[in-house]
Amino acid sequence: MNIIVAIKLVPDLVEELKISEEGNSLDLESLRLRVNEFDEHALEQAILLKERGAGRVIVIALDGDGAEDALFTAAAKGADQIIKLTGNPAPLVSNHTLARWLAPVIKSLQPGLVLTGVQAHNDLDGPLGPLLAEYLDLPYVGYVAKAAVKDGEVEIRKEYPGGLAAEMEVDLPAVLGVQAAEQPPRYVAFSRIRQAMKTVQLEGRRIPDLFAEEQITVARLFQPEIGERAAIIAGDVDEIAARLVEIFAELDLL
Amino acid sequence: MAVSAVTQRPTFSEIFYTSLQKLPDGERVRACLQCGTCSGVCPFGYLMDYPPSKMIAALRAGMFDRVLKTDNVWMCVSCYACTSSCPAQIPLTAGLMTRTKEELLLAGNVPIELQDALENTQRYGNPMGESPRKRAAWARGIEPPVKIMSQINRPVDVLWFVGDYASFHPRVQLSSRALARIFNLLKVDFGILGHEENSDGDSQRLAGERGLFELLVDKNGKVFQKYQFNQIVTADPHAFNALKNEYPKLGVNYPVQHYTQYLCAKLDLLRPLLRHEIKARVAYHDPCYLGRANGIYQPPRQLLQAIPGVELVEMPHSAANSLCCGGGGGGMWLEGYQWEQAHARLSEWRVREAVAIGADILAVACTYEIPRFEDAVKMVQKASRLVIRDISELLLESIGE
Numbered sequence: 001m002n003i004i005v006a007i008k009l010v011p012d013l014v015e016e017l018k019i020s021e022e023g024n025s026l027d028l029e030s031l032r033l034r035v036n037e038f039d040e041h042a043l044e045q046a047i048l049l050k051e052r053g054a055g056r057v058i059v060i061a062l063d064g065d066g067a068e069d070a071l072f073t074a075a076a077k078g079a080d081q082i083i084k085l086t087g088n089p090a091p092l093v094s095n096h097t098l099a100r101w102l103a104p105v106i107k108s109l110q111p112g113l114v115l116t117g118v119q120a121h122n123d124l125d126g127p128l129g130p131l132l133a134e135y136l137d138l139p140y141v142g143y144v145a146k147a148a149v150k151d152g153e154v155e156i157r158k159e160y161p162g163g164l165a166a167e168m169e170v171d172l173p174a175v176l177g178v179q180a181a182e183q184p185p186r187y188v189a190f191s192r193i194r195q196a197m198k199t200v201q202l203e204g205r206r207i208p209d210l211f212a213e214e215q216i217t218v219a220r221l222f223q224p225e226i227g228e229r230a231a232i233i234a235g236d237v238d239e240i241a242a243r244l245v246e247i248f249a250e251l252d253l254l
Numbered sequence: 255m256a257v258s259a260v261t262q263r264p265t266f267s268e269i270f271y272t273s274l275q276k277l278p279d280g281e282r283v284r285a286c287l288q289c290g291t292c293s294g295v296c297p298f299g300y301l302m303d304y305p306p307s308k309m310i311a312a313l314r315a316g317m318f319d320r321v322l323k324t325d326n327v328w329m330c331v332s333c334y335a336c337t338s339s340c341p342a343q344i345p346l347t348a349g350l351m352t353r354t355k356e357e358l359l360l361a362g363n364v365p366i367e368l369q370d371a372l373e374n375t376q377r378y379g380n381p382m383g384e385s386p387r388k389r390a391a392w393a394r395g396i397e398p399p400v401k402i403m404s405q406i407n408r409p410v411d412v413l414w415f416v417g418d419y420a421s422f423h424p425r426v427q428l429s430s431r432a433l434a435r436i437f438n439l440l441k442v443d444f445g446i447l448g449h450e451e452n453s454d455g456d457s458q459r460l461a462g463e464r465g466l467f468e469l470l471v472d473k474n475g476k477v478f479q480k481y482q483f484n485q486i487v488t489a490d491p492h493a494f495n496a497l498k499n500e501y502p503k504l505g506v507n508y509p510v511q512h513y514t515q516y517l518c519a520k521l522d523l524l525r526p527l528l529r530h531e532i533k534a535r536v537a538y539h540d541p542c543y544l545g546r547a548n549g550i551y552q553p554p555r556q557l558l559q560a561i562p563g564v565e566l567v568e569m570p571h572s573a574a575n576s577l578c579c580g581g582g583g584g585g586m587w588l589e590g591y592q593w594e595q596a597h598a599r600l601s602e603w604r605v606r607e608a609v610a611i612g613a614d615i616l617a618v619a620c621t622y623e624i625p626r627f628e629d630a631v632k633m634v635q636k637a638s639r640l641v642i643r644d645i646s647e648l649l650l651e652s653i654g655e
Contacts, residue, residue, distance in 0.1 A: 012377075014378060014383060014384070014385045015385050015387065016385075032385075034377065184366060184369075186362050187359070187362060187364045187369040187372060187373065188362065189356075189359050189360050189362075189462075189463065189464075189465055189466075190376060190463060190465035190466040190468075190469055191360070191464060191465030191468075192360070192465070193465075194465055194469075
């Protein structure tokens with residue numbers, strides 16, 4: 001059985017995010033990308049399934065800064081096949097477009113199970129999994145925290161708000177949105193990644209010249225704005241402390 | 255009865271033993287006489303199922319897989335205590351312990367906190383997961399400004415390799431600022447690499463991540479090549495050790511000094527500036543990678559003794575017999591694991607020694623140590639009056655800047 005993992009790169013919050021001059025998107029120049037953390041869990045869950053004999057793991061990522069490193073790292077962790085989708089014009093695309101690019105590729109790989117992170121912090125609306133399920137005409141379950149393949153089914157544990165969990169069986173093939181793998185994503189020694197770079201073939205698949213019709217337009221993207229009753233006090237520690245004492249005095253708190 | 259030769263695949267123990275003997279001076283492992291000195295002198299040897307001498311015994315018995323199963327080689331802080339006391343001069347730290355960690359790491363058996371530090375190093379070039387773009391932020395506001403090589407487009411005398419903790423840790427940054435001011439006062443022509451600098455990688459190497467170390471050597475080596483300078487100076491003994499002993503093996507070879515050596519050689523210029531008295535009993539903690547690993551004991555002491563008022567006192571563990579702060583060999587990133595195993599911190603042991611001899615100040619010369627000992631002071635009884643200072647900070651205080 002083929003276990004497909006779709007991973008994507010998202011803005012790395014280690015760098016401060018900047019807004020582009022147009023004011024409705026992130027400034028790509030200053031952006032550093034990293035693999036979506038939930039996707040790393042999806043990959044870990046896939047590797048665990050493989051280690052228990054469920055099948056082979058195929059990882060797919062959209063080409064772009066860091067995509068090859070992410071794919072070779074996946075191969076070093078145990079993925080059997082790695083594929084990058086080439087020809088994309090922008091590093092960050094909407095999940096609608098991404099799903100339409102991914103679906104035919106995944107379909108051609110005859111998927112038994114499709115895993116992806118339940119959400120990504122760049123959009124936080126979590127639709128890649130459901131969209132893939134729709135395009136592939138497969139069942140979808142999100143917030144999955146454990147999965148085991150058994151007799152044409154996948155037994156999963158799904159998490160609910162309020163600390164509830166459910167166990168359920170889903171017919172294969174299926175799409176799962178992974179919240180957390182059964183164990184933290186493993187570390188892979190850098191020498192193994194380097195070895196993968198030399199020995200594993202990175203497959204390229206050209207994506208069709210196709211965009212989903214964008215039905216959502218971002219009018220304005222902005223940093224948190226200072227509220228009317230809020231103030232940010234600048235200066236060194238002593239100046240800030242002195243100003244705070246003044247404010248407390250003004251408010252009759254002292 | 256004729257017995258036909260049976261070819262057997264070598265066992266893991268055999269393969270490992272052979273690989274160990276191929277390392278520099280590695281064949282000395284065969285001379286191990288099982289005296290147990292290494293295990294006795296190891297600060298955490300008492301709680302390892304297999305301290306160094308027993309590891310060698312297990313190797314010889316073909317039972318090394320048992321050693322790997324215990325995984326308590328992660329208690330090794332690569333302090334060189336075993337190596338420096340071994341009568342057979344076996345490279346225990348660089349060979350046996352590090353190779354064992356490499357095996358665990360290749361097998362994916364890595365404590366999670368260490369994993370984070372290694373992933374951060376891969377991703378950001380520093381183990382703390384800080385933005386590499388902010389690597390020179392500590393130097394802001396210093397006058398004259400600290401020069402960043404990519405911005406000045408000219409050779410310098412001294413390339414200051416700042417290192418991870420000195421660049422990013424908010425407390426250690428203060429010692430970097432002190433050193434920058436001293437360099438300025440001495441009119442040292444120096445520059446730093448800023449965002450182009452990557453972790454030296456020595457502690458990652460000693461934590462078993464050889465491949466990552468090689469990547470970092472490659473990255474730093476390429477950056478060094480871009481610029482002209484006469485020598486490297488660093489305040490980080492781990493970077494010093496790497497640049498002096500390990501980088502040359504991979505073809506990256508530059509003269510390097512620890513800042514205490516560099517300043518000591520300029521003591522004639524520095525001494526007249528040391529005008530303000532620091533009336534204190536000062537104990538100096540020898541960092542493993544300045545002392546035991548590289549034999550540098552005197553320059554830090556000479557600098558301290560040049561400060562008027564300072565009474566230099568020695569702790570029971572001193573010089574070659576110094577006690578590790580617990581931060582080496584990945585220990586910086588295994589605090590939780592080690593606490594779980596030992597319920598003890600080496601840094602607290604050290605602080606107790608400083609308190610016991612009545613020191614007012616514990617002076618350090620390693621960028622790992624200020625926060626480690628300041629944390630320990632909070633935990634040790636009767637230690638609250640002990641002040642932790644980097645030597646550079648004490649020098650600047652005496653200068654009165």
